[in-house]
Amino acid sequence: MAFVEHSNAPVEAPVALITGITGQDGGYLAELLLGKGYIVHGLARAPARLDRARFSRFGELRGRLHLHVCDLRDGDTLENVLRVVRPNEIYNLAAQTHVQTSLEDPAYTTDVNAAGTVRLLEILVKLGHERHSRFFQACSSEIFGDARGVPQNEKTPLHPLNPYAASKRAAFEAAVHFRNATGVFASNGILFNHESPYRSPSFVTRKISLAVAASQRGEKTPLSLGNLDARRDWGHAGDYVRAMWLMLQREKPDDFVLATGETHSVREFVELAFGVIGSRIIWEGSGVRERGVDAASGQVLVEIDPAFFRAADAGMTLGDASKARAELGWRPEVGFENLVREMVMADIERMAAPSEAEARVASD
Numbered sequence: 001m002a003f004v005e006h007s008n009a010p011v012e013a014p015v016a017l018i019t020g021i022t023g024q025d026g027g028y029l030a031e032l033l034l035g036k037g038y039i040v041h042g043l044a045r046a047p048a049r050l051d052r053a054r055f056s057r058f059g060e061l062r063g064r065l066h067l068h069v070c071d072l073r074d075g076d077t078l079e080n081v082l083r084v085v086r087p088n089e090i091y092n093l094a095a096q097t098h099v100q101t102s103l104e105d106p107a108y109t110t111d112v113n114a115a116g117t118v119r120l121l122e123i124l125v126k127l128g129h130e131r132h133s134r135f136f137q138a139c140s141s142e143i144f145g146d147a148r149g150v151p152q153n154e155k156t157p158l159h160p161l162n163p164y165a166a167s168k169r170a171a172f173e174a175a176v177h178f179r180n181a182t183g184v185f186a187s188n189g190i191l192f193n194h195e196s197p198y199r200s201p202s203f204v205t206r207k208i209s210l211a212v213a214a215s216q217r218g219e220k221t222p223l224s225l226g227n228l229d230a231r232r233d234w235g236h237a238g239d240y241v242r243a244m245w246l247m248l249q250r251e252k253p254d255d256f257v258l259a260t261g262e263t264h265s266v267r268e269f270v271e272l273a274f275g276v277i278g279s280r281i282i283w284e285g286s287g288v289r290e291r292g293v294d295a296a297s298g299q300v301l302v303e304i305d306p307a308f309f310r311a312a313d314a315g316m317t318l319g320d321a322s323k324a325r326a327e328l329g330w331r332p333e334v335g336f337e338n339l340v341r342e343m344v345m346a347d348i349e350r351m352a353a354p355s356e357a358e359a360r361v362a363s364d
């Protein structure tokens with residue numbers, strides 16, 4: 001692949017295909033690749049949702065960003081797109097990403113996440129692109145199950161606890177199989193939770209940042225949450241897409257854990273997030289009667305709703321990304337406190353300028 005990062009006249013712009021381009025990671029990755037001079041093709045189920053304003057710093061884009069309507073369950077369309085686009089790099093980010101939804105609809109989750117990955121890899125081989133296209137598969141720390149205090153790395157046994165995790169395990173193993181059996185350059189990123197102001201509100205971090213911003217504007221309805229003591233290794237999505245790109249620039253394909261190496265509870269996230277607007281939380285009661293109360297006013301800011309507890313959930317995740325640090329030279333740049341602050345401040349800004357807010361909200 002001819003690629004010169006700072007050249008005025010790249011010989012030939014590299015071409016990337018991102019599945020799930022309208023999601024949080026798809027947006028960050030498209031931004032990164034466009035900034036590096038790539039031509040970017042994106043697959044989306046509903047391309048109108050792509051936030052083009054986000055790419056405004058690339059001027060007119062001059063034909064460098066292309067969208068295709070395509071579901072990972074639609075093999076014919078996938079094949080047509082791959083045949084025409086002939087990407088140098090494929091980033092498979094499209095997925096049914098919600099653990100709770102996977103418990104309600106395991107077949108759909110498996111079809112998109114597991115069979116969708118196999119479909120893409122099979123087409124790649126069928127088209128004879130295995131020497132031309134490098135393949136990144138977005139896997140998840142969910143494949144490990146509960147960390148139980150022990151950092152999880154590439155050698156950790158897989159122990160998926162829910163259909164989402166099982167589907168990501170299957171996708172992981174499909175990438176390894178195609179790499180070994182067909183010689184495709186296929187690499188798995190085992191991604192721990194990664195958040196940003198573009199996170200969908202159905203995930204706990206964005207749910208919290210939105211509630212804090214609403215509270216700052218006078219909203220009195222308490223934020224309802226499930227397990228406050230669940231712990232996650234939370235990083236910033238911008239850092240994680242950088243690692244995805246680095247993985248495809250290596251000489252050989254391989255699998256990497258991407259994580260911060262820190263774990264924090266939902267409770268800590270809540271406390272820090274309300275702290276951004278100057279509220280200090282005092283916890284009262286226990287179990288489903290526990291409440292988070294504003295220390296100054298006595299107003300109830302957080303309550304527990306058993307509906308948000310999950311039947312099968314990893315109580316804790318904690319990643320060990322030392323291999324990525326050693327071999328990719330990657331380390332996350334945004335720490336936990338700055339992540340929380342950025343998310344809360346972004347939602348405060350959006351609520352102050354709602355029209356812009358609508359344009360900038362992405363979902364995955």
Ligand SMILES: Nc1nc2c(ncn2[C@@H]2O[C@H](COP(=O)(O)OP(=O)(O)O[C@H]3O[C@H](CO)[C@@H](O)[C@H](O)[C@@H]3O)[C@@H](O)[C@H]2O)c(=O)[nH]1
Nearest residue numbers: 097099140141191192193202203204205225226227230308
């Ligand atoms: N969503 C949600 N989660 C809650 C809530 N209250 C507590 N939680 C807890 O907060 C934790 C994080 O939940 P999510 O933000 O929904 O993320 P996740 O299940 O950890 O999954 C995310 O990270 C994985 C690893 O990177 C991803 O693979 C997955 O797609 C998703 O992005 C879980 O333990 C969940 O039980 C709530 O009201 N809503």
